[in-house]
Amino acid sequence: MKIGMIGLGDIAQKAYLPVITQWPGVDLVLCTRNAETLQRIASVHRIQSFVTDYRALVDFGVDGVMIHSATSSHAEIASFFLNHGIAVFVDKPLSDHYADCERLCDLAEQKQLPLFMGFNRRYLPLVSPYLTPDKVTNSLQAIRWQKHRLNQPGELRTFVFDDLIHPLDSINLTGTVSADMLHVRTQHYQGQIARLDVEWQQHETLFQAAMNRMNGVTAEQITLNFENQTYHFDSLATGTHWERGVETTLALPDWTPMLDSKGFTAMIAHWLEVVKAGKMATALMQRNLNSHFLAEAICQQLDP
The missing domain is CATH 3.30.360.10 (Dihydrodipicolinate Reductase; domain 2)
Known part of the structure; x- marks a missing residue:
């Protein structure tokens, strides 16, 4: 399974990368606009594939993407990948305006794709x-x-x-x-x-x-x-x-482990199951929205 990770700030480095880089069968492609940060983190985690433009992830054939960039960019990036038929994980919030959230959920439903939210406290x-x-x-x-x-x-x-x-x-x-x-x-x-x-x-x-x-x-x-x-x-x-x-x-x-106790490990496991299945429960989408x-x-x- 190939997963693109967009945005490599604090939360991605502290909570997500330490878990998902150890996951069997997951091939990561990293993305952030800062080339120096990108090369440093890729080197630390021995990741061979990385890009500075999130749109280039499509060419890598990713099965899903995880969006950890600034809230203001979430709607644009999520829309891009849903329109390309790719499952999407968004670190909360989906957007800071409900109209964007509703539009994205409608798009995910139309495309019959998972739109997963990073609420670790559920786990x-x-x-x-x-x-x-x-x-x-x-x-x-x-x-x-x-x-x-x-x-x-x-x-x-x-x-x-x-x-x-x-x-x-x-x-x-x-x-x-x-x-x-x-x-x-x-x-x-x-x-x-x-x-x-x-x-x-x-x-x-x-x-x-x-x-x-x-x-x-x-x-x-x-x-x-x-x-x-x-x-x-x-x-x-x-x-x-x-x-x-x-x-x-x-x-x-x-x-x-701390990331187990904070729910990140179980949440990432659930997300990867959703990517594999290509769908997620309607009740989960309803709660997110x-x-x-x-x-x-x-x-x-x-x-x-």
Whole structure:
């Protein structure tokens, strides 16, 4: 299987290349506009094929491409490869405007091609066993997902689409949330968004996502409530379970690689399965689109 990787910035180097370069049967072709960076990374990973123009990847016969470039370029690049009959992975977000997302999903459906999103938190090995469809439908009472940063207030649309979308998608477990269900609260700092909290209710379950970018420390916390049970994760690798007053520590096995614990390994495995199959589940596409729809609804509510 031949995969093109477009954009070789921080996230590609730290989270994707260390995993996919070790994957059996995957032949990588690298692409970035900076020739010096391109040659350096290709040399480090002993990759023989690389280009500075993403359009040249078509000539290599790639089966799929992974887009890790700036958000502003996602729609253009994804459209190009979908129109050339090639499966596409996009590191979140698909775009920072919902109209682009809808257009791309329509194009993928028209071409009958996978359009896969890089939401690694869907694949957390410590958390995801408690968020199966059966548990979400039948027993989950509440989920609160907090992802905070230190001293990074920002512009609304970038705040929401590039950052808040992680906890927002992580609680969007059904992919069927409408704009009128959202309750949004904000705090500002010197004209920028400092904190954003979003919540909704479906049936008896409460869903809450929060991001404070003027927090005392960068941190991520997840709380799940079931009947007389609570799970709390202070990181993506350790947690605590309480049931009827009894406390149990939760942890991944010793020596679990960091990128496994953060969901990247399982996500890449799923993506490669999708490329091989040439299709992906409709429910997955629906959730991807709905999470971007909610991000747009938040922006429209706060800045109509």
